[in-house]
Amino acid sequence: MEKKCIGIDVGGTTVKIGIFEASGALLEKWEVPTRKEEGGKYILSDVAASIKEKLGQLKINLEGLAGAGLGVPGPVMPDGYVEVCVNLGWKDVNPKEELSPLLGGIPVFIGNDANVAALGEMWQGGGKGYSDIVMVTLGTGVGGGVIIDEKIIAGKHGLGGEIGHIHVRDEETEHCNCGGVGCLEQVASATGIAREAKRMMAAKADPSEMRKFGDGITAKDVLDCAKAGDKLAVEVMEIVGHYLGVALAQVALTVDPEAFVIGGGVSKAGQYIIDVIEKDYRKYTAISENKGILTLAKLGNDAGIYGAARLVLG
Amino acid sequence: MEKKCIGIDVGGTTVKIGIFEASGALLEKWEVPTRKEEGGKYILSDVAASIKEKLGQLKINLEGLAGAGLGVPGPVMPDGYVEVCVNLGWKDVNPKEELSPLLGGIPVFIGNDANVAALGEMWQGGGKGYSDIVMVTLGTGVGGGVIIDEKIIAGKHGLGGEIGHIHVRDEETEHCNCGGVGCLEQVASATGIAREAKRMMAAKADPSEMRKFGDGITAKDVLDCAKAGDKLAVEVMEIVGHYLGVALAQVALTVDPEAFVIGGGVSKAGQYIIDVIEKDYRKYTAISENKGILTLAKLGNDAGIYGAARLVLG
Numbered sequence: 001m002e003k004k005c006i007g008i009d010v011g012g013t014t015v016k017i018g019i020f021e022a023s024g025a026l027l028e029k030w031e032v033p034t035r036k037e038e039g040g041k042y043i044l045s046d047v048a049a050s051i052k053e054k055l056g057q058l059k060i061n062l063e064g065l066a067g068a069g070l071g072v073p074g075p076v077m078p079d080g081y082v083e084v085c086v087n088l089g090w091k092d093v094n095p096k097e098e099l100s101p102l103l104g105g106i107p108v109f110i111g112n113d114a115n116v117a118a119l120g121e122m123w124q125g126g127g128k129g130y131s132d133i134v135m136v137t138l139g140t141g142v143g144g145g146v147i148i149d150e151k152i153i154a155g156k157h158g159l160g161g162e163i164g165h166i167h168v169r170d171e172e173t174e175h176c177n178c179g180g181v182g183c184l185e186q187v188a189s190a191t192g193i194a195r196e197a198k199r200m201m202a203a204k205a206d207p208s209e210m211r212k213f214g215d216g217i218t219a220k221d222v223l224d225c226a227k228a229g230d231k232l233a234v235e236v237m238e239i240v241g242h243y244l245g246v247a248l249a250q251v252a253l254t255v256d257p258e259a260f261v262i263g264g265g266v267s268k269a270g271q272y273i274i275d276v277i278e279k280d281y282r283k284y285t286a287i288s289e290n291k292g293i294l295t296l297a298k299l300g301n302d303a304g305i306y307g308a309a310r311l312v313l314g
Numbered sequence: 315m316e317k318k319c320i321g322i323d324v325g326g327t328t329v330k331i332g333i334f335e336a337s338g339a340l341l342e343k344w345e346v347p348t349r350k351e352e353g354g355k356y357i358l359s360d361v362a363a364s365i366k367e368k369l370g371q372l373k374i375n376l377e378g379l380a381g382a383g384l385g386v387p388g389p390v391m392p393d394g395y396v397e398v399c400v401n402l403g404w405k406d407v408n409p410k411e412e413l414s415p416l417l418g419g420i421p422v423f424i425g426n427d428a429n430v431a432a433l434g435e436m437w438q439g440g441g442k443g444y445s446d447i448v449m450v451t452l453g454t455g456v457g458g459g460v461i462i463d464e465k466i467i468a469g470k471h472g473l474g475g476e477i478g479h480i481h482v483r484d485e486e487t488e489h490c491n492c493g494g495v496g497c498l499e500q501v502a503s504a505t506g507i508a509r510e511a512k513r514m515m516a517a518k519a520d521p522s523e524m525r526k527f528g529d530g531i532t533a534k535d536v537l538d539c540a541k542a543g544d545k546l547a548v549e550v551m552e553i554v555g556h557y558l559g560v561a562l563a564q565v566a567l568t569v570d571p572e573a574f575v576i577g578g579g580v581s582k583a584g585q586y587i588i589d590v591i592e593k594d595y596r597k598y599t600a601i602s603e604n605k606g607i608l609t610l611a612k613l614g615n616d617a618g619i620y621g622a623a624r625l626v627l628g
Contacts, residue, residue, distance in 0.1 A: 132469075132470050146568060146569065148467055153462055153570075155446075155569060155570020155571075156446050156570055156571065156606070157604040157606070158570070158602070159570035159599070159601065159602055159605060160568070160569055160570040161567075161568065162567040162568075162601060163567065163568065165600075166563075166567050167560055167563055170484070178600055178601035179600035179601065180598060180600035180601060181600075182598075246481050247564075249480075249481055250480045250481065250564050250565075250568075251564075251568050252473060253475075253476040253477065253479050254460060254467075254476075254480070254565050254568045255467050255474055255569060256467070256468075256469020256471055256472070256473035256476075257469075257470065258470045283494070284481040285494075286479075286492055286493035286494035287476060287493065287494060288389070288471060288472070288473055290471040290472075290473075291473060292471070
């Protein structure tokens with residue numbers, strides 16, 4: 001019987017865990033709470049205990065595992081070292097070295113959660129069938145992951161795939177959380193889209209369906225209005241699409257993937273968001289007609305456990 | 315005795331050829347003219363004949379070669395296919411498959427010349443000691459090459475490392491050769507720097523040493539004036555540095571190399587050009603203090619033969 005892989009996606013509130021066949025079939029998934037107290041020192045032992053319990057139920061022993069993969073919400077150095085992981089309370093830890101002995105010494109692999117999610121989408125999601133993809137997650141922030149030849153480009157300082165912090169807008173004046181200014185995330189995250197809509201409503205007197213949401217407007221409201229043809233909302237999405245198109249074009253001219261996989265809450269707008277991005281993506285890759293396609297992510301919140309399990313397969 | 319590698323850099327005027335030890339030592343280098351007539355059909359046979367003649371002189375036989383590498387001025391598909399190579403007259407060719415039998419069946423490898431030059435700089439030039447570098451060549455145009463884990467990221471459509479065509483300037487109105495608008499090359503190539511200087515002189519009435527060069531001003535003139543403290547020339551180089559800094563920051567947040575290696579004619583300005591780029595490169599990678607360094611290329615026009623030979627080593 002082929003060995004199984006464990007995928008672990010450590011989030012700030014819950015840890016998602018999945019058991020996978022090497023073929024990519026998900027056998028079982030579940031969650032455990034993330035215990036952040038005392039510098040997050042219980043997280044990995046909680047995870048290990050929960051995995052062992054589940055394996056017992058499923059009558060799989062540790063020898064039946066090829067290994068486990070771990071996605072964590074922060075930068076990971078090439079040797080697996082995590083300097084700081086604010087959301088978990090971790091400081092100066094090497095989670096893969098800590099987790100392995102708790103799971104009977106099986107090999108443990110680790111990556112940044114956005115990169116790992118990208119690997120998951122390549123394996124069994126919107127990027128299935130491709131070896132080179134770039135994932136862009138449009139959520140509260142903008143995350144990214146670059147996969148070339150079925151491997152994560154994590155970078156030598158953990159900055160690989162930090163697409164949300166690509167500078168795209170010279171005239172931006174507010175600062176991004178990262179300390180920069182004019183980052184893609186400031187305009188293309190869910191937060192950024194809502195902010196852009198508020199700016200647009202303040203700057204223009206035109207009537208708009210968006211006005212009924214007032215300051216509580218969300219990215220979903222903006223997208224719903226734009227899809228319904230609301231002129232001001234369409235203008236907002238053209239701005240968002242411009243900067244996303246510019247950023248993806250830049251990435252295409254750097255690593256030239258087969259596909260850009262668009263995920264996160266904003267991507268629930270479906271083909272509409274692809275169309276919004278595609279116009280300027282094509283415009284700013286004028287050098288060639290042959291370029292990576294834009295497509296939607298498929299695994300939702302499970303991308304992380306899929307990718308973490310895929311880490312085990314090398 | 316360890317086998318030797320041949321590096322071949324095919325240019326529009328001459329083909330540069332070098333014989334290397336696997337250690338990276340250059341044993342001999344020479345050039346042959348590029349015969350472009352009849353769709354460039356004589357280029358590879360000229361190269362093969364010249365190599366065999368040189369090997370005879372050096373008393374090295376074909377069995378003493380590990381293989382040959384080829385850098386060509388155009389996009390190369392993953393299987394080595396070249397759809398079109400304007401500068402050579404090539405159309406629908408697979409140069410590595412053609413060259414191998416002309417050299418007794420030794421393995422032949424191929425890559426785009428800018429990518430291959432980047433590999434050369436990683437091997438024995440400004441990027442020596444690193445496995446992950448991005449080379450940026452500031453010449454007549456702006457070329458680039460991305461090397462991750464000692465391998466070229468050529469891309470699935472040959473667009474990997476096309477950094478010169480990254481869109482950086484929304485307010486640009488003229489078109490780039492690539493068909494795009496606002497490309498890095500339009501402002502940061504030698505041609506672009508001269509154009510920017512002319513724009514600046516036309517827009518401002520300030521006195522400047524640059525004015526004595528009139529419309530014939532070159533990038534070197536601008537750099538010389540800027541280094542001497544000429545205010546208008548410094549302003550020009552601040553614009554150039556801004557867009558180069560923005561573009562390299564974007565690339566850092568995509569593939570996060572250990573070093574950016576700056577080459578081409580403009581890089582003869584030395585540390586000055588590094589300083590010009592560094593300010594905004596740091597500003598737009600605010601997310602982390604740890605990032606790739608900026609450094610100068612070292613191999614000049616030999617980067618191509620070094621990189622082509624390095625292709626043989628895998």
